[in-house]
Amino acid sequence: MVTALLLSCTRHVLDFALPPRCSACGVIVADVHSFCADCWTSVEFLGAGGCKTCGLPLHATDADTCAVCLAKPPRIARTRSALAYSDISRSLAIRLKYGRKVAIAKTMARYMAPLVPTDGDRLLVPVPLHRSRLWWRGFNQSALIAAELSKRLGVVADALVLTRTRRTPPLKGMSALQRRKAVAGAFRVRDPSLLRGKTIVLVDDVLTTGSTAEACARALRKAGAARIELVSWARVVKPSLLMR
Ligand SMILES: [Zn+2]
Ligand SMILES: [Zn+2]
Numbered sequence: 322m323v324t325a326l327l328l329s330c331t332r333h334v335l336d337f338a339l340p341p342r343c344s345a346c347g348v349i350v351a352d353v354h355s356f357c358a359d360c361w362t363s364v365e366f367l368g369a370g371g372c373k374t375c376g377l378p379l380h381a382t383d384a385d386t387c388a389v390c391l392a393k394p395p396r397i398a399r400t401r402s403a404l405a406y407s408d409i410s411r412s413l414a415i416r417l418k419y420g421r422k423v424a425i426a427k428t429m430a431r432y433m434a435p436l437v438p439t440d441g442d443r444l445l446v447p448v449p450l451h452r453s454r455l456w457w458r459g460f461n462q463s464a465l466i467a468a469e470l471s472k473r474l475g476v477v478a479d480a481l482v483l484t485r486t487r488r489t490p491p492l493k494g495m496s497a498l499q500r501r502k503a504v505a506g507a508f509r510v511r512d513p514s515l516l517r518g519k520t521i522v523l524v525d526d527v528l529t530t531g532s533t534a535e536a537c538a539r540a541l542r543k544a545g546a547a548r549i550e551l552v553s554w555a556r557v558v559k560p561s562l563l564m565r
Contacts, residue, residue, distance in 0.1 A: 341353035341354070343355070343356050343360055344356055344360075344424075344425065345357075345360040345409045345412065346359070346360055354424065354427050354428040354431045355428070355431075356409075360409055363407070363409060364404050364405075364409050365404060365405035365407060365558075365563055366403065366404060366432075367402045367403065367404060367405055367556060367558070368401075368403075368435075368436070369401060369436055372385070372386055373385045373386050373390075373399075374386055374387070374390040374395060374398060374400070375389065375390050375395060375397075375400050376399070376556075377558065378558070378562050378563065380562075395535075396535060396549060397523070397531070397534060397535065397551050398548050398550060399551070400531070400534075400550070400551045400552075401433075401437075401550075401551070401552050401553075402436075402528055402552070402555060402556035403432035403433045403553070403554055403555070404554065404556070405555065405557075405558045406527060406529075406555045406556060406558065410555035411527075411555065413425055413428065413429065413554070413555075414462075414526045414527050414554060414555055417462045417465065417466075418458075421459065421460050421465070423469075426465040426466050426468070427469050429466050429469070430466055430469035430470045431473070433470060433552050433553075434473040434474055436552050437470065437550075437552050439475065439476055441520055442518065442520060443476050443520045443521075444476070444477055444478075444479060444482070444515070444516070444521050444522070445471055445474075445476055445479070446467070446478070446479060446482050446483050446522065446524065446541070447467040447480050447483075447523075447525070448463045448483075448523055448524065448534065448537055449461065449480070449484050449485045449508070449537075450463075450485060451485040451488045451489070452484075452485075461480065463524050463525050464478075464480040466526060467480065468480075470524060476522070478524070479515065481511060482510060482512070483508055483511070483540065483541065484508065484511060485508055486506075489503055489507050489533075490503055492504070492529070492533070501535070501536075503532075504532055507536055508536055508539075508540040509540060510543075510544035513544035516541060516544050516545050516546040517546075517547075518547050519546055520547060520549075520550060521541050521546045521549050521550070522552055523537055523541075523549065523550070523551040524551075524552055524553070525551065525552075525554075526553065526555070527553060527555045527556070527557070528551070528555070528557065529556075534551050537549075
């Protein structure tokens with residue numbers, strides 16, 4: 322017990338004594354939870370710009386909403402992602418998912434926090450894992466990110482509000498319709514009274530087509546949430562949309 326305590330203290334002290342390292346490549350940097358100059362130039366920050374609703378880049382237009390969102394306003398009223406999906410953003414997501422690296426969740430939260438408005442009655446809700454996967458992995462990577470975001474923003478995070486009631490197959494390679502069907506009805510709100518009148522900010526690590534988030538949003542709206550937003554670490558964006 323005493324040894325364990327000493328070890329944990331030593332680790333704590335070491336964390337502070339060791340110089341901060343680039344979150345992507347590991348070289349020593351000046352700032353904790355940041356990137357070195359080389360990695361910084363190769364990541365594509367998506368930030369707060371783009372379509373006011375879906376967050377995808379808008380080019381050569383003075384419109385603030387893209388044609389897709391205008392034609393059919395999505396259930397998620399505001400989607401923002403820190404980075405485009407790339408080698409670097411993927412490597413952080415994988416290291417978090419398989420290593421429970423709290424330092425990585427802190428890095429992600431650092432870049433995601435500026436994208437979350439803190440006015441009004443907001444609640445951070447991580448996209449849940451099915452309990453079998455949670456049991457196998459031991460933690461939900463999105464819940465770790467939500468907890469770090471909560472610390473930074475002073476907005477409550479609740480990982481128990483939403484549950485995944487059945488296992489869903491990997492969505493890779495499926496058409497949009499197949500994906501929608503695969504996740505339809507897979508999420509349930511435990512206690513709707515916690516959501517009433519609130520803006521729910523779904524927190525996810527990687528956003529691909531959005532069908533999982535969409536299914537979460539449907540369950541949250543049905544349970545009485547006033548508005549659904551989403552913030553993710555990385556987002557798969559068509560390369561043509563990133564060209565400048
Ligand atoms: Zn680096
Ligand atoms: Zn849009």
